[in-house]
Amino acid sequence: MIELKDVSKTFTLHNQGSAVIEVIxxxxxxxxxxECVALTGASGAGKSTLMRMIYGNYLTQAGEIRIGGVDLVQAEPREVIALRREVLGYVSQFLRVVPRVPTMEVVAEPMRAVGVSVKDAExxxxxxxSQLNIPERLWSLSPTTFSGGEQQRVNIARGFAHEYPAMLLDEPTxxxxxxxxxxxxxxxEEAKARGAAIIGIFHDEAARDRVCDREIDVSAFTPKMAA
Known part of the structure; x- marks a missing residue:
């Protein structure tokens, strides 16, 4: 479902003489x-960079990133947008939403985007x-007014609202x-049971041991760390 082949990434530091840094x-x-696979490695190994590459936020210099057969490296922007809407979910560490949109709409929106009725989405x-213990009195309010913990839980609810076939989880616990x-x-566990392919970053070792089938140490692909 998720397949990477010979993927590499560099950053060009334009404010430092256009120095090129090979990161992965x-x-x-x-x-x-x-299957759920954990990305592991020390801080700076490139876990978050690789996650952003798989989601298409960072361009790659070489290789293929296939999600359900679609190569994100070669895909047109409209194809990437469609893939994110229907196939590839991403639970980041921070909630990013339009101000003043009620929490209920924030969570329901990914389902409405794929044609789910208002009734079923809500x-x-x-x-x-309710599962994530967000009080009902807050559902009509914008989550931008919530505490950090409440925002995180709204973000998780939004990320799991649509049953994505593939998911990226950045420190979900x-x-x-x-x-x-x-x-x-x-x-x-429910997402795995319905067949979702999941890649996650988990610093919580007990959580990683419980939900992940195997680990991949990103340090092996980081030049300065593998040397």
């Missing part, structure tokens, strides 16, 4: 349906918000209390 080199990996949104951590791990 020759990454090849695959993730099957129903029912799913209500279920997720970070800073959560025990009850909400358990909810998130259960959501990941």
């Amino acid at each position: 080199n020759d990454v090849s990996l695959s993730v099957a349906k129903g 029912a799913r949104a209500k279920k997720l918000l 970070a800073s959560l209390d025990a009850a909400n951590r358990e909810v998130v791990l259960s959501l990941i």
Whole structure:
């Protein structure tokens, strides 16, 4: 479902004489349906960089990144947008939404974008918000007014609202209390059970051991660390 072949990434530092820094080199990996793979490695190894490359936020210098058969490296922008809408979900560490949009709409929007009815989308949104312990009195308010922990849980609800065939999870349990951590791990297990291919970054070792089938040490693809 997710396949990378010979993927490399460099950054050009234009304010430092156009120096070229090689950050990731020759990454090849695959993730099957129903599998969760953890990206591991020390800080600076390139875990988040690789995650952003898979989502299409960073361009690659070489290689292929295929999601459900579509090569993101060669895809047109409209194809990338369609893939993100229908196939590839991304739960980042921070919630980014349009101000003044109610929380219910924020969570329901990914489902509405793929044609789910308002009634069904709101029912799913209500279920997720309740599971993640967001009080009902807040559902009509913009999450931009919420605490950091509440925003994180809204972000997770939004990320799991549509049943994406492939998912990227960046520290989904970070800073959560025990009850909400358990909810998130259960959501990941449910996604795996329905066949989602998942790549995640988990600094929570116990969480990683519970939901991940295997680990990939990104340091092996980072020139300065592999040397």
